[in-house]
Amino acid sequence: MKKIKMTTPLVEMDGDEMTRVLWQMIKDELLYPFVDLKTEYYDLGLPEREKTKDQVTVDSANATKKYGVAVKCATITPNRQRVEEYNLTEMWKSPNGTIRAMLDGTVFRAPILIDSIKPAVRNWQKPITIARHAYGDIYKATEYRVPTEGKAELVFTDKEGNVSFRETVYDFECPGVLQGSYNKDSSIRSFAHSCFNYALNTKQDLWFSAKDTISKQYDQTFKLIFQEIYEADYKAKFEEAGIEYFYTLIDDAVARVIRSEGGFIWACKNYDGDVMSDMVSTAFGSLAMMTSVLVSPDGKYEYEAAHGTVTRHYYRYLKGEDTSTNPMATIYAWSGALRKRGELDQLPELIAFADALESACVETLNDGIMTKDLVGLVLPGTKTTAVNSKNFILAIKERLEKKLA
Numbered sequence: 436m437k438k439i440k441m442t443t444p445l446v447e448m449d450g451d452e453m454t455r456v457l458w459q460m461i462k463d464e465l466l467y468p469f470v471d472l473k474t475e476y477y478d479l480g481l482p483e484r485e486k487t488k489d490q491v492t493v494d495s496a497n498a499t500k501k502y503g504v505a506v507k508c509a510t511i512t513p514n515r516q517r518v519e520e521y522n523l524t525e526m527w528k529s530p531n532g533t534i535r536a537m538l539d540g541t542v543f544r545a546p547i548l549i550d551s552i553k554p555a556v557r558n559w560q561k562p563i564t565i566a567r568h569a570y571g572d573i574y575k576a577t578e579y580r581v582p583t584e585g586k587a588e589l590v591f592t593d594k595e596g597n598v599s600f601r602e603t604v605y606d607f608e609c610p611g612v613l614q615g616s617y618n619k620d621s622s623i624r625s626f627a628h629s630c631f632n633y634a635l636n637t638k639q640d641l642w643f644s645a646k647d648t649i650s651k652q653y654d655q656t657f658k659l660i661f662q663e664i665y666e667a668d669y670k671a672k673f674e675e676a677g678i679e680y681f682y683t684l685i686d687d688a689v690a691r692v693i694r695s696e697g698g699f700i701w702a703c704k705n706y707d708g709d710v711m712s713d714m715v716s717t718a719f720g721s722l723a724m725m726t727s728v729l730v731s732p733d734g735k736y737e738y739e740a741a742h743g744t745v746t747r748h749y750y751r752y753l754k755g756e757d758t759s760t761n762p763m764a765t766i767y768a769w770s771g772a773l774r775k776r777g778e779l780d781q782l783p784e785l786i787a788f789a790d791a792l793e794s795a796c797v798e799t800l801n802d803g804i805m806t807k808d809l810v811g812l813v814l815p816g817t818k819t820t821a822v823n824s825k826n827f828i829l830a831i832k833e834r835l836e837k838k839l840a
C-alpha cells in the first residue's frame with residue numbers, strides 16, 4: 436500500500452504513563468503503516484521536562500506557533516508526591532497551562548458519540564462542545580477573610596497615582612468574606628476570536644452566556660466585547676456559513692442546553708466552564724471519550740484527549756497485568772490534528788485518512804468490541820466483547836485496512 440504523504444510536520448508532544456504507552460501503540464499500528472508520518476517530536480514526559488528544566492515545553496509551544504498544528508499526549512502535572520516519585524528538582528508547572536498561556540488559547544471539549552451509549556439527557560443527539568475562558572475571575576481573585584467589623588472598599592488608582600474610583604463594597608458589622616476578581620479586555624477578546632473561529636471551522640452555532648443583568652459592568656463587558664467582535668469580523672462569515680451566534684443569560688442557557696439536541700458550541704466564563712464541562716462530559720458518558728482542542732485567537736490548534744495519564748492503569752501495566760485503557764480520545768487527537776494539517780496543506784488524502792480512522796474506531800465500538808470502561812455504559816442488551824488496549828487498537832486497524840484498501 437502506498438503511504439499517504441504529508442508536507443508540513445505536525446508538532447508531536449509525547450507524554451507520560453499509560454497514555455505514553457498508548458501513544459506508541461497508536462503510532463505503530465494505526466499511523467506508520469498508512470501515513471508517511473512527518474512530525475517534529477517533543478518529549479513532554481516528566482523525565483525530559485526535568486532534564487531540560489521544562490524548556491522542552493516552551494520549545495513545543497513555540498513550534499506550535501510556527502507550524503500551526505500540534506498533537507499532545509496526556510502529561511503529569513507534578514504535585515508533592517510526584518516530586519518524590521520522579522526525584523524532581525522543582526515542581527514543574529502544568530504543561531497544558533504553559534502551552535495555553537503561550538498560545539493565549541481557549542480549550543474546546545467535545546464528546547465522541549456512539550450508538551450504544553446514550554447520553555443521560557435523552558434528547559441530546561449531537562455533541563455539545565464547551566469552550567471555557569480559562570483566564571482570571573475567581574481563579575485569580577484576591578480574597579480576604581474579614582475577621583471583624585470594618586469597611587471594605589473597591590479602589591482604582593491610575594498610572595499617575597490618581598484615585599479615579601472608590602466605592603464601599605460593604606460596611607461589615609460582623610466577620611465575613613471578601614473577594615476581588617478581575618479580567619482583561621485583551622483576554623476576553625482572544626477568547627471571543629477563538630470561539631468565533633472555531634464555530635466557523637466546525638460549522639456549529641455559538642452560544643455565549645453570562646449574567647449581565649446582575650453584573651452590570653463585569654459580565655456586561657464580556658457580552659459587549661463578544662457582540663462588537665461578532666459585528667465587526669464574523670457576522671458576514673457566519674451568515675455565509677449558515678450558522679448563528681447569540682448571547683443569553685447563563686440560567687437561560689442551562690435550560691436551553693438541557694432541552695436541545697446538541698450540535699453547538701457553548702462558550703462559558705471561567706467558572707461556568709469549569710462546572711458545566713464536568714456536567715456535560717458526565718452526562719455524555721465517559722471522560723475516556725472526551726476530546727479536547729486548544730485554539731489560539733490566530734488559528735493555531737493543539738489536539739489532545741481530555742483525560743489524564745491514567746496512572747492507576749499504568750501501575751498495573753508496570754506489574755505486567757493486562758490493562759484495558761480506552762485509547763479513543765487519544766486516537767481522535769491524532770485524527771483531528773492530521774485532518775487539520777490536511778486542510779491547511781490541501782491534502783485530501785490525509786483528510787480522508789483522518790475520516791477513515793475515526794469511522795474505523797466507531798465501527799469497532801458498534802461491533803461491540805470495546806475497552807472495559809465502556810462495557811458498563813452501553814445500552815442493556817448490547818452484545819459486547821471487552822478487550823485490552825492492544826487488541827482494541829488491532830480491531831480498529833483491521834477495519835481501517837479494509838477502508839483504505
Ligand code: NAP
Binds near residue numbers: 723744747
Ligand atoms: P485520569 O488520568 O484522567 O484518570 C482518572 C480515572 O478515570 C482513571 O483511573 C480511570 O478510572 C478513568 N479513565 C480516565 N481515562 C481513561 C481511559 N482512557 N480509559 C479508561 N479509563 C480512564 O486522571 P487522574 O488519575 O486524576 O490523573 C492522572 C495524571 O494525569 C495526573 O498526574 C494528572 O496530573 C494528569 N492529568 C493530565 C491531564 C492532561 O495532560 N491533559 C489532564 C488531567 C490529568 P479507573 O481507574 O476507575 O479505571
Ligand code: MG
Binds near residue numbers: 709710713
Ligand atoms: Mg472542573
